[in-house]
Amino acid sequence: MNDRVENTMIQEARHFETDLAVIGSGLAGFAASTFALNRGIRTAQAGNTGAVAYTTGYLDLLGRVHNEDVCPVTDPWQGLRQLRQSQPLHPMARVSEDDLRAAFREFTSFISDCGIIYNAPGQFNATALTPAGTLKPTLCVPATMQAGVDALARKARCVIVDFKGLRGFSARQVVANLKDTWPELRAERVLFPEMETGEIYPEVMARALEVPAHRQALAERIRAVVGDAEVIGVPAVLGMHNPDLVMAEMMRLLGRPIFEIPTMPPSVPGIRLREMFEQVFPQKGLVLIPQQKVDKVVFNADDLQLSLSDNFGPITIRAKAVILATGRFLSGGLTAAIDGIREPLLGLPVTQTASREDWYHLQYMDKRGHEIHRTGIEVDDKFRPLGENGQPVNDRLFAAGLILAHQDWIRGRCGAGVALASAYKAVEAVQELLR
Numbered sequence: 395m396n397d398r399v400e401n402t403m404i405q406e407a408r409h410f411e412t413d414l415a416v417i418g419s420g421l422a423g424f425a426a427s428t429f430a431l432n433r434g435i436r437t438a439q440a441g442n443t444g445a446v447a448y449t450t451g452y453l454d455l456l457g458r459v460h461n462e463d464v465c466p467v468t469d470p471w472q473g474l475r476q477l478r479q480s481q482p483l484h485p486m487a488r489v490s491e492d493d494l495r496a497a498f499r500e501f502t503s504f505i506s507d508c509g510i511i512y513n514a515p516g517q518f519n520a521t522a523l524t525p526a527g528t529l530k531p532t533l534c535v536p537a538t539m540q541a542g543v544d545a546l547a548r549k550a551r552c553v554i555v556d557f558k559g560l561r562g563f564s565a566r567q568v569v570a571n572l573k574d575t576w577p578e579l580r581a582e583r584v585l586f587p588e589m590e591t592g593e594i595y596p597e598v599m600a601r602a603l604e605v606p607a608h609r610q611a612l613a614e615r616i617r618a619v620v621g622d623a624e625v626i627g628v629p630a631v632l633g634m635h636n637p638d639l640v641m642a643e644m645m646r647l648l649g650r651p652i653f654e655i656p657t658m659p660p661s662v663p664g665i666r667l668r669e670m671f672e673q674v675f676p677q678k679g680l681v682l683i684p685q686q687k688v689d690k691v692v693f694n695a696d697d698l699q700l701s702l703s704d705n706f707g708p709i710t711i712r713a714k715a716v717i718l719a720t721g722r723f724l725s726g727g728l729t730a731a732i733d734g735i736r737e738p739l740l741g742l743p744v745t746q747t748a749s750r751e752d753w754y755h756l757q758y759m760d761k762r763g764h765e766i767h768r769t770g771i772e773v774d775d776k777f778r779p780l781g782e783n784g785q786p787v788n789d790r791l792f793a794a795g796l797i798l799a800h801q802d803w804i805r806g807r808c809g810a811g812v813a814l815a816s817a818y819k820a821v822e823a824v825q826e827l828l829r
């Protein structure tokens with residue numbers, strides 16, 4: 395009884411008035427809020443924990459045009475021209491090259507300014523290392539991973555170091571997969587300071603390396619195995635809030651470049667981005683309601699209202715426009731049931747195969763990809779979701795990111811491309827509406 399009284403006492407309804415509400419805190423939601431802030435649009439963002447914590451940290455524009463293509467795309471801008479021809483309904487096919495370049499430039503420069511340095515988008519894809527030691531094309535990499543891209547390109551004398559007790563990352567596996575093309579690569583294992591026994595986790599290691607004494611201790615252990623290596627690769631654990639400083643300090647202590655390789659999810663580079671946005675956005679005036687799901691959206695004649703709640707009670711957000719960036723199945727933006735796929739928040743029509751039998755081909759590794767990975771909602775050129783009648787559901791409703799139909803971002807290696815392109819155009823359309 396006392397508990398209940400106490401609980402009632404701290405519950406307090408909160409209400410926010412704003413111009414734009416963003417639903418979702420994956421890359422698309424964060425990018426939409428970034429673009430909105432840069433344009434002076436008053437914004438509130440609400441999002442549950444999402445797939446951003448799984449991402450490698452690489453920002454892919456386009457790595458493959460057709461599912462069956464054997465070779466990855468080296469010039470993604472050229473690839474986009476082909477994509478426009480062959481997949482005109484692909485969300486990135488609706489966005490001009492200039493806008494795509496601008497979106498990548500603006501996003502990478504924002505996060506760099508906020509403390510996680512990324513390279514600006516260039517003309518060509520970089521070839522980057524995956525957690526398993528395979529290679530993937532990507533456009534922008536965090537500065538903590540750049541030395542790995544460079545070392546791979548010149549096949550430098552390199553040692554990959556892993557840590558006893560860290561699952562899902564094996565230096566030996568990376569070396570085994572790359573040895574044929576990168577002969578000067580070798581593997582070593584060390585004990586992570588003060589985490590010498592049992593299982594250890596990248597997130598905890600990254601936070602530990604924010605402390606100078608831990609860096610010093612780790613550098614001593616790595617120094618013992620570094621031999622004649624010109625450059626050192628480690629799993630992505632070089633700090634959580636100051637990765638560039640941690641990397642620079644490790645470089646100083648070891649006297650040679652050190653780089654990160656992404657680990658299996660949940661991955662530090664994604665958590666870094668999420669924590670950075672959660673810290674920076676409120677400082678820049680954005681109302682952020684993290685780790686919560688929006689339950690309801692009601693559209694009125696002149697505005698709309700979002701409802702959600704957290705531990706402190708119910709929250710309502712009244713806005714002039716809303717961007718839906720709730721992702722696909724992993725994040726709950728779409729749900730799959732025996733009788734079909736739904737968009738659960740607004741009940742938007744979902745483009746999908748006629749039958750559940752057609753979601754997947756028989757072979758998991760089928761080169762054509764699986765139809766379920768193209769499922770999603772339809773939008774017009776302003777990224778407004780369309781109803782059954784092919785018309786925008788509401789002039790105040792926009793959508794961005796993986797929830798959009800006609801893109802298989804996994805095979806296309808275009809996760810960030812879809813997210814940034816659609817968020818950029820959706821915010822542009824919101825700005826027009828607000829005018």
Ligand SMILES: Cc1cc2nc3c(=O)[nH]c(=O)nc-3n(C[C@H](O)[C@H](O)[C@H](O)COP(=O)(O)OP(=O)(O)OC[C@H]3O[C@@H](n4cnc5c(N)ncnc54)[C@H](O)[C@@H]3O)c2cc1C
Nearest residue numbers: 418419420421422442444454688720721725795796809810
């Ligand atoms: C394992 C893995 C590896 C990846 N690696 C790469 C990579 O190397 N390069 C790359 O470019 N991309 C990569 N991606 C993809 C990248 O993470 C996505 O492109 C990116 O996150 C954009 O997705 P999104 O924002 O549209 O959706 P998501 O990231 O899925 O985010 C959707 C968000 O909406 C929230 N949400 C859902 N419903 C509600 C609701 N009702 N109310 C509030 N919030 C809600 C979710 O909780 C989540 O925060 C990877 C993804 C995964 C899963």
